[in-house]
Amino acid sequence: xxxxxxxxxxxxxxxxxxxxxxxxxxxxxxxxxxxxxxxxxxxxxxxxxxxxxxxxxxxxxxxxxxxxxxxxxxxxxxxxxxxxxxxxxxxxxxxxxxxxxxxxxxxxxxxxxxxxxxxxxxxxxxxxxxxxxxxxxxxxxxxxxxxxxxxxxxxxxxxxxxxxxxxxxxxxxxxxxxxxxxxxxxxxxxxxxxxxxxxxxxxxxxxxxxxxxxxxxxxxxxxxx
Amino acid sequence: xxxxxxxxxxxxxxxxxxxxxxxxxxxxxxxxxxxxxxxxxxxxxxxxxxxxxxxxxxxxxxxxxxxxxxxxxxxxxxxxxxxxxxxxxxxxxxxxxxxxxxxxxxxxxxxxxxxxxxxxxxxxxxxxxxxxxxxxxxxxxxxxxxxxxxxxxxxxxxxxxxxxxxxxxxxxxxxxxxxxxxxxxxxxxxxxxxxxxxxxxxxxxxxxxxxxxxxxxxxxxxxxx
Numbered sequence: 001x002x003x004x005x006x007x008x009x010x011x012x013x014x015x016x017x018x019x020x021x022x023x024x025x026x027x028x029x030x031x032x033x034x035x036x037x038x039x040x041x042x043x044x045x046x047x048x049x050x051x052x053x054x055x056x057x058x059x060x061x062x063x064x065x066x067x068x069x070x071x072x073x074x075x076x077x078x079x080x081x082x083x084x085x086x087x088x089x090x091x092x093x094x095x096x097x098x099x100x101x102x103x104x105x106x107x108x109x110x111x112x113x114x115x116x117x118x119x120x121x122x123x124x125x126x127x128x129x130x131x132x133x134x135x136x137x138x139x140x141x142x143x144x145x146x147x148x149x150x151x152x153x154x155x156x157x158x159x160x161x162x163x164x165x166x167x168x169x170x171x172x173x174x175x176x177x178x179x180x181x182x183x184x185x186x187x188x189x190x191x192x193x194x195x196x197x198x199x200x201x202x203x204x205x206x207x208x209x210x211x212x213x214x215x216x217x218x219x220x221x222x223x224x225x
Numbered sequence: 226x227x228x229x230x231x232x233x234x235x236x237x238x239x240x241x242x243x244x245x246x247x248x249x250x251x252x253x254x255x256x257x258x259x260x261x262x263x264x265x266x267x268x269x270x271x272x273x274x275x276x277x278x279x280x281x282x283x284x285x286x287x288x289x290x291x292x293x294x295x296x297x298x299x300x301x302x303x304x305x306x307x308x309x310x311x312x313x314x315x316x317x318x319x320x321x322x323x324x325x326x327x328x329x330x331x332x333x334x335x336x337x338x339x340x341x342x343x344x345x346x347x348x349x350x351x352x353x354x355x356x357x358x359x360x361x362x363x364x365x366x367x368x369x370x371x372x373x374x375x376x377x378x379x380x381x382x383x384x385x386x387x388x389x390x391x392x393x394x395x396x397x398x399x400x401x402x403x404x405x406x407x408x409x410x411x412x413x414x415x416x417x418x419x420x421x422x423x424x425x426x427x428x429x430x431x432x433x434x435x436x437x438x439x440x441x442x443x444x445x446x447x448x449x450x
Contacts, residue, residue, distance in 0.1 A: 134367065134374075138433055140385035140410050142359065142424070149359075149383065149424060151413050158374065160365035185365050188376050199367070199374060204438055208363055213429055213446065220445035221438065 004126060005051070005101040007168070008043050009093035012036050012056040012064065012108035013082035025209060026056070026108040027063045031222055035209060037067035038111035043104065044073040046115040047122070052077035053093040054108075087183040091175045102126060103171050104163035105186045109209040112221055113163065117203050121165035124200050131165040132187050133202030134158035160185065161202040170195055229351060230276070230326040232393070233268045234318035237261050237281040237289065237333035238307035250434060251281070251333040252288050256447055260434060262292035263336035268329070269298040271340040272347070277302035278318040279333075312408040316400045322393050327351060329388035330396075330411045334434045337446055338388065342428050346390035349425050356390040357412050358427030359383035385410065386427040395420055 012026040026036040036054070043050055052073060056064050058081050068077040078096050082089040090105055097103050102125050104118070117133060124131035137159050142149040164186040171186065174193035183189045187197045205221045207214060237251040251261040261279070268275055277298060281289050283306050293302040303321050307314040315330055322328050327350050329343070342358055349356035362384050367374040389411040396411065399418035408414045412422045430446045432439060 137362075137366075137384070138435060140412075141362075142383045142385055142412075143377075144381045144383060148421060151407075151409065151416075152368075152382075154409075156369045157377075158367045158369060159362070160367055182376075184376065184379075187365075187367075191376075196373060204436065210363060211429065213449070216445045216449050217442045220441045224438070224441050 005098060006047050006049065006104070006122070007051045007053060007097045007101055008104040008106060008163070009090055009097070010036070010039055010052060010054045010106050010108050011082075011086065011089055011093070012054060012060075013086070013089050024057075024060060027060070027067070028215065030111065030209070030215065030218055034063075034067050035111045036064065036108045037071045039106065039108050039113070040068060040071040040073055040077070042111065042113055042115060043106070043118060044071060046118040048074055051075055051096075053080055053096045054078070055080045055082050055089045055093045056108075057082050085179065085183075086185070087175075087179050087189065090186060094172055094175050097168050097172065099168055099172070101168040102165060103168045104165045105171075106163040107208055110162055110206055111209070112218055113206045114203055117206065118163060120200055121163050124198060125165040125167060128198040129167050129170055129195065130187070130190060130197045131200045132197050133161040133163070133206065134199045135161065135202040135204060158199060159202075160187065161206050166190065230323060231272050231274065231329070231347065232276045232278060232322045232326055233329040233331060233388070234315060234322070235261070235264055235277060235279045235331050235333050236307075236311065236314055236318070237279060237285075238311070238314050249282075249285060252285070252292070253440065255336065255434070255440065255443055259288075259292050260336045261289065261333045262296045264331065264333050264338070265293060265296040265298055265302070267336065267338055267340060268331070268343060269296060271343040273299055276300055278305055278321045279303070280305045280307050280314045280318045281333075282307050310404065310408070311410070312400075312404050312414065315411060319397055319400050322397065324393060324397070326393040327390060328393045328396050329390045331388040332433055335387055335431055336434070337443055338431045339428055342431065343388060345425055346388050349423060350390040350392060353423040354392050354395055354420065355412070355415060355422045356425045357422050358386040358388070358431065359424040360386065360427040360429060383424060384427075385412065386431050391415065
């Protein structure tokens, strides 16, 4: 199959409350560069022909545009308002996606994603319809039940990352469904539409930067590269 | 209730294979100090009257004794051989524990545990019989089923840490059971004996140092303190 057109829906909807800062975490500086800018750069370095759709609160459009300008991406990014839920935010972004393309849906705060993972997501989604990065978990896990907890077999559990990557026709069709509270990520929306999803190996360092300690960890990971 | 006698079973049985080094990870240096030594120090700084039982492969007894000597603990530590399973290793260590005491069972590689968490574990175990530190998870989770995966509600999942802390009479009785493959940690052994376990809030930085990236992260966390 020849190369398909590529869209990256970068979800940067957070309000930053968990970070204890006024500025949402996707604009915090990591080694002198905003996290959102880093996310844009790694995708653009992997696929220079990618089209970016950045979903974020309208009041932060200016910061978003600054990050996009400074990232040096070659195709101007689109900016779209976030919604009340992740489903709504992503659906708003998907309005700009074309048929017969590959769509990456990525958390802006996972700026440590590697080019290798983005490439693997692309080729697997071309081949299998979707590619969802997942890693094993190291700690024991328990499920909270009424008044007690129950251990669950951690060898059967996978921790899900982004970019969740799909052929656009599958993703657009799935997002035509009315919202349901079980739609916690794109994979759940696609499954609810009756399509199987396809897990691929994620990366331990592809962390979600949501707390001050994560920011420290991300700095250390960058130093180690 | 007055202060109870305290034992810390420090489980340092790992072979280091995941770390890609010859030296087991519990002896690797973190900012100039072996990980095992750091674990001993934080417990001893919290409770100077604590009795340590270090479980590790016999061929590493010398390294273990070096860590114990350098930690400056006031009561000499006992050294016990690890077994084929975690259950067996901990059971070997429990042979040195006295009745009517509080027992911490701790992964040697979780040397970033805080004094605050150790104290909370102690007082909760005195009060409730057990204290198992647990934190929420940030990523979406899926369960691997035959040929597919299924999303699970991550708000109902807790990631379990150590020190898993118990009144010794409960723990010793539970460990008199014959081994079962469902015994993945001390909490599962105690539950299998018919005793409820009690979760308390863990700490995000109380990580298990098992890979080179964890070592980098641990350095960063220490720098931030």
